[in-house]
Amino acid sequence: xxxxxxxxxxxxxxxxxxxxxxxxxxxxxxxxxxxxxxxxxxxxxxxxxxxxxxxxxxxxxxxxxxxxxxxxxxxxxxxxxxxxxxxxxxxxxxxxxxxxxxxxxxxxxxxxxxxxxxxxxxxxxxxxxxxxxxxxxxxxxxxxxxxxxxxxxxxxxxxxxxxxxxxxxxxxxxxxxxxxxxxxxxxxxxxxxxxxxxxxxxxxxxxxxxxxxxxxxxxxxxxxxxxxxxxxxxxxxxxxxxxxxxxxxxxxxxxxxxxxxxxxxxxxxxxxxxxxxxxxxxxxxxxxxxxxxxxxxxxxxxxxxxxxxxxxxxxxxx
Numbered sequence: 001x002x003x004x005x006x007x008x009x010x011x012x013x014x015x016x017x018x019x020x021x022x023x024x025x026x027x028x029x030x031x032x033x034x035x036x037x038x039x040x041x042x043x044x045x046x047x048x049x050x051x052x053x054x055x056x057x058x059x060x061x062x063x064x065x066x067x068x069x070x071x072x073x074x075x076x077x078x079x080x081x082x083x084x085x086x087x088x089x090x091x092x093x094x095x096x097x098x099x100x101x102x103x104x105x106x107x108x109x110x111x112x113x114x115x116x117x118x119x120x121x122x123x124x125x126x127x128x129x130x131x132x133x134x135x136x137x138x139x140x141x142x143x144x145x146x147x148x149x150x151x152x153x154x155x156x157x158x159x160x161x162x163x164x165x166x167x168x169x170x171x172x173x174x175x176x177x178x179x180x181x182x183x184x185x186x187x188x189x190x191x192x193x194x195x196x197x198x199x200x201x202x203x204x205x206x207x208x209x210x211x212x213x214x215x216x217x218x219x220x221x222x223x224x225x226x227x228x229x230x231x232x233x234x235x236x237x238x239x240x241x242x243x244x245x246x247x248x249x250x251x252x253x254x255x256x257x258x259x260x261x262x263x264x265x266x267x268x269x270x271x272x273x274x275x276x277x278x279x280x281x282x283x284x285x286x287x288x289x290x291x292x293x294x295x296x297x298x299x300x301x302x303x304x305x306x307x308x309x310x311x312x313x314x315x316x317x318x
Contacts, residue, residue: 025270027051027084028077029061030070032091033187037214039239040187040258044088044111047259051266070095078103084266086111090155096120107269111258114156116278123261126282127157127238128164129314130254131209133290133307134236135168137251138207139176140306141298143232147207148179148200150219152187161211161238161254171310179205190218197222201233211238211254220246234298243293251299252292261287283315 027048035045045061052059060082065073070092077085078099085106087096090113100108100119108120116122138147149165151158162181169176182200184192193215197208201222210219219235220242226233227249237243237253261281268274281287292299292307 025057026082027057027059027266028082029086030065030073031063032065032089035063039213043240043258047262050259050263055270067091071098074099078106084269086262109265122278124280125256125288126280127254127288128160129283130288130290131161131164132168133311134209134254135165136172136310139169139172139174140303141234142176142207144204144206145176146179146204147176148205149181150196150208150210150212151181151183152212154183158211165209179203184212186215188214190215193218194222201226206232207234209236213239223249241291247293250293251296252290255289255291257287
């Protein structure tokens, strides 16, 4: 009986290799935060759910993992026989380097990591171009002629958000000044985010672009309060589509299609088409883009058209 089953499995693996691989594929996700944060971590969980549903993979996620436990979590999944381990965040870099040496047969993916990791796949979400679109819009709608950026941590991807904002404002050619970046040193404190936004507006900014993830509500509340006082003020979301959170002040969101990125990578692995090496994902391919709140009265049809033209220009440079 066992010989017959082995022959059947061998036959199926030869005739339908992708189906057999998918049936056995085990994918793990390690998150440094909550998978209900309505932002960076939740998007990764949505990607894992898509992998489970569409690729018929066996999946498991662990949340709120501390940095001191990064390597142990990777090791536990590798020892348990997981084929793919997704480490969600550039902070996993050191642990991934060590794990890639110890478990060379396991596909380790590190999302949001701008540094190449030998033996693993570092995925960098290129936010600069989409942030340039933010800056362009900011430059066109600002009445105070000042815009600001509020970020959680002074790290590469967020510095690219700020650089993109500055480049877009310059492209707009309306003489708008971009204030020095404000860093809250927190991904989950709405209080600190609100204080930073209020400081930016006190310095004259009427457009605030933020990347503070779960703390973003603090920025939006500060901008809403400013607008309700009679002074025009606008905001931009980041990571997920946050337009509906405060549609009265949010002009758009820089959206990272994390689910698509992880799904596409695991699909490549399942289909035997995976090519090792770092991935740089941006406007091309639709992995990062500015999604405008087109119903906002500050966004004219002409401005929407101009944003589309600039998007095309940026894409053609790649």
